[in-house]
Amino acid sequence: MNKILITDQGAEQSVVEVLRFLLDNKKVGGVLTLRQTSKKGSLDYGLLTRSEELDRAVPLMPVMPANAAQILSSLTPAKKPIAAVVKPCELRGFVERIKREQGSLDNVLTISMTCGGVIPLDISIKTSKNKLTPKYYEQVKAGEIPENIRPTCKTCEHFVPMTADITISVVGEKGLDSTCRFILNSDKAASMTEGFGRIEDGGLDTKVLDDHLKKRQTKNKNLLESLKSQLDGLDGLVDIFGKCIGCHGCSRVCPICYCVLCDFESRSFDQNVTFYEEELTQKGALRLPPDTLFFHLGRLSHMSFSCVGCGQCADVCPADIPVASVFKKIGENTAALFDYVPGRDVEEDIPVMVFKEEEFKELGE
């Protein structure tokens, strides 16, 4: 039976107070949390070391100004303990990065929440913060799927954190404004929060979450169905990615794409003019810069099985390509080959690192 920590304040405030407690009692050297930065209400992730800095913290704000998985990579291995409040998909992304030696969980107290979904960047930066969330939270409290969140979030089936030390119960929490329940999943969590407040036995309200999950699953099915009709071979693919402008922002913000230089931007596939001229005589016409599809297919082959469906890629795409939905669908399929769930367990081997002699017997005759 897990322990839950219960507070008598609104969720956002409670989380801030927990962070404050951790800082003030030197349980951690710093906390990573979302916060409001500028007059116009910009948000960023801040690594904060003083409790007064927490006044502007908005740990539960349903936005993703950057993917915390990348940030945590740059902060770890940490010499001093830190606490990080991140979205479940960010945490899963971080776990995938750790498997690739891009960070470590040592000295990190991971705090996450049952996630109602993330509001797309273009909306969140245009809307003033007080207008941004009321509707959102109404629906989240009611266990509904908010309208204004990312498409991938609406279809996300992993909105419950998998490896967090502390899980903040948000989805379906009616009393979110007056109380907050922290599920303490690890001894680390229990010992660190000891003395903060009321502790009871208990866990997440599985009933509520299961109902919510069903809603997301239906949405996911629908998404996959609608994609199926679009992904009807080469033409469909060209229809989707044909307008890609080649900025590769999708890979740069991807928590899984950890390469310092993407192979598809490297010299590996450079062509000199004679090749283009030959292709031209063969085809009568060709696209420049080349390899638009190649990039996306190649990226899929490199990371799809680790895709956590955070949706950051779609958010930054200047051409409004539904990158995230496509990658999520394909990721689910490639991962399924190995019963692999990205971010489920840091001990789980990345499929491409290992093999089983008796698998895929049907392949290769």
Added chain:
Amino acid sequence: MKKVGVYICECGPNIADNVDIERILASVSSMEESEGIEIVAKPYKLLCSGEGQEYLKEEIETNQLTHLVIGACSPRDHNSTFINVCKQTRLNPYLYKLINIREHCAWIVHDKEKATDKAIQYIRGGIRRVLYQSELHEKKLDINPDVLVIGGGIAGIEAALCLAGPERRVFLVEKSDKLGGKAAEWGSLLPRQAGGVKAIQDKIGQTEANTGIQVITKTRVNNIIGFLGNFEAELCQVDDPETTTDLTVGAIVVATGFRLNEVSSLPEFKSADSDEVYTTLDVERMLKEKGQVALQTGEKPKSVALIFCAGREKVGYCSQICCSTTIKIARQIKEQNPETAVKCFIRDLCLPHKDDQAFYQQARDLGVEFVRVQTVKSDGVGVHYTCMDQSNGTEKFDMVILAPAMEPAEGTTELSEILGIPLHETGFYEEAHQTINPVATATDGIFVAGTARGPGGVTATLNQAQAVAGKIMVQLIPGEQIVPEVKVSEILEAFCMGCKTCLDVCHYGAIVFDEDKGISVVKEAVCRGCGNCVGSCPSGAIQLKHFTKPQLYQEVIEALR
């Protein structure tokens, strides 16, 4: 300006008859403009012939070729021939490429037209590739001919004796205080019983006397680094691990032998020390010391049960020699006192050697009784069994002798980690290839002989020891140098993210992690150049020399023209 020589071998009628060489040359020459290179394209009747090779040398020098492409036969036939030709000129052999237009074009399709089309594509691909190839320089390494033999049993002794010589020292490391291992404890050896034991004693004597062999007892291997021709070994004393000695050798022989399964630990063979229950090895010792099989009281047993395949289920494999060994013991008991009732409980019989069958027959003739059973258990000297006809039986004997299975020797796992060579699922050492390369291991320069690589008899063990010696002698010729593989992987520091994927897929331990830089690094001398790491690296940070992406990609492009 790049100047590519393209020479098409007629290979007598083999190529000329079914490929239009003129057309190839024409098409090839047309690349001069598109590629902006100079091309010398010529036919020749037989390039691999003496004159052919002279001709090539001549051509390379006089035309000052920067690259060479040959359209001829399979690389398996003459790649080395043409590489040697290059080596005698100023052309680096890695700027040359052989295209197999015989096996892959001339011989696979009757239609000369089509065969020629393919040959053209194939050769143009080769030309493009070769333009992207870069010089590689083989560096010769001095080798250390000395050998480290781990394990002083007969396998180790035999290997040492074969290898030691005026130009090659052998370090024979044994963890116990004396040489000989298990075989030295044997009371007698198959097939000719008496002679064997003496032969082993003699070998031990010779080993100790041999000035080329340095016997190091009460010592084990602590650490090994290096590669074929240049290993560094750290040894330490068994009872005082702090005292270490360093050795440098060119090759390593693993001859750590086996141990017998602890039958006492098996539930189906309960016994107390007071009981007259022995393993075959106990009996061998007994015979060696007392010269006969006797009870603890000193009396001769009136009835003896020998239980075969004791604990085979547990280990899951047949130990090959127990049948003949146990039959041997049964015979000896019967010979020594014919009135003793000797009963063998067998389930299967494994008698693979040429005189095993006769030996078994003689045992029967002597009156040794063989009972085929489905299951057999023992409780002290009481034996309970189920016959093939499902009938159960229980008998008491004066003495029970168990034939336990052979298992990997203690410390096998630890040593395999030190050596970085994998273990078979049975826990014995894994060979490079069980069938076709049975005494080599995954690592060049490390060999395995005797029961360390699996159950077997003295004969097999000696065979393997001699085989290992042979391999080492040809690979490490004193005074000669070796040329390590140059077509190896290399990791580009700027792009390596240190994700260690390559470490996981490399089965040769050829990639190590540089903790300071946080990147993977290839141990060139250990790398076999398979390219698995390259295929696994999403960052494109690894390149396999002579098989780089651009090089292969040139071929792809041409294949798609």
Added chain:
Amino acid sequence: MSKSSKPGIKIPVKNGIEQTVRTLLNKALGHSIDALLMPVKVPSKDSYAWILMQDSDVVNDASPMAAGMPVQGAKALKSLTRKGGGSLRVAALMRPCEVRAAIELVKLNQINLENVVLISYDCPGALPLSELSDNFEAAEKKFKVLLSSRCFDSPDVKPVCQFCTGFSMGAADIHIGLADGDTGHLLLISGSPKGKAFLSAAGLNVDEDLSAYKKQVDLILKKKTQKTKEIFQAVQPMVEGLENLAETFSNCIGCHNCQSACPICYCRQCYFDSKESKLEPAYYMEKAEKRGGVSFPHDRVLFHVGRMSHMSLSCVSCGQCTDACPVSIPVAKVFSYVASQTQQAFEYSAGKSVSEAIPLKEFKEDELQKIHEIVKSAESQESPHE
């Protein structure tokens, strides 16, 4: 060469400007040129891609004067000729800012123009990428009107286009004049012997007097210059002082789309993404302890200011950076402003002519103090709200 010395010729517009251009180029295809580089609508019909074409069917599908600029033409040209010019003679039809970028890239040895004929036109501006994705048809209609009505002060085009002073004749070999308001004709102006040869090959002998056209261009230019002043006055406070810079870029999520969409940022790997620029985990903690907190994505200001210091001299104000920014930062305005400052400092104008060397190649210590101060201060204390 000053404009007056560039003679031109008028050709009648048949079935719209674009069709007229397509016909002209199709005629030349196979004779004076071997291939064309033009924007073509992607199959999903909601954007354009640069297509190198020989097939005249493709030419007929092309949109020589596209409503928007999803990819900067110089990038297309770069991918083709970065490793040296080819044997085929290519004509590339691009916006003036794309031509300017191409010229800069020639100086940086990323483009080879040997066998390339650059064709450009009086540009009404490009519509923002977002408009294309939102409603492509509407966008196209809108732009066609701008073209045919020869409108050069539309409020719908990208912000930078609205005050672009380089909208007309530049370093192109052939320039298509639209600004003179003669909607019945196109004015073809040869900007180089290459261009002249191309035209005469098409049987067009240039003898048109350009003074009338020049007057019109100058009128528009005046308006745009005035507008530039106003805009820059508005931008100045956005970039002066670290406080303001930080505020301007406070929404930046560090995707670096601006850099990868920029035609001038030709580096395979931006220094600010490279390993060398990565910092130790401990560094952030120490910094946070000093100041109470650090912000992520880190070094926002450093990245943008650093990028300025790398490319502002060559910035052609094409506005791709703003188009590519997922959080609507007015990157282009800011860079355009800084660029105008730095380029003035050297009396240099990016993309004007191949013969002008990039000042960076002859750097003096005391130059660009302003930028250097900003960079320094940015490095020393990343961003005030920490």
Added chain:
Amino acid sequence: MEKAFIPKITAFLCKWCSYTGADLAGTSRLQYPPAIIPIKVMCSSRVDPVFLIRAFLKGADGVLIGGCHPGDCHYQSGNYHTRRRFAILQSIFDSLSLETDRLRLSWISASEGPKFASVCNEFTDKITKMGPNPTRKNIFL
């Protein structure tokens, strides 16, 4: 007029098994279509799936990887990795309803000349039936 469709098939063959098998097919004078251009690699595991994608998008009508039989890899287990990578790529192609049949993985040992020939025959037939790879014509890739 459109000339008859001759498929372009790229075959990555590992040096130890498949390439030698191909040699054997030749020496035994086995007949198979010349459509297949072999590219020699040391081990099938060198063939990064990206190569297949590359070839596919550059107009290969078929791409073949030939390796040693599972368990017989000259490099112990390279081909197991190849198989996994191939499985991933296949799944991606399936999800995108791209023609997975244009990709083929075959285990051909050094002694299996006949098998190499038959693989080439089958594969070429199949590809010929499928017709040219649409990537050959598409100008927006």
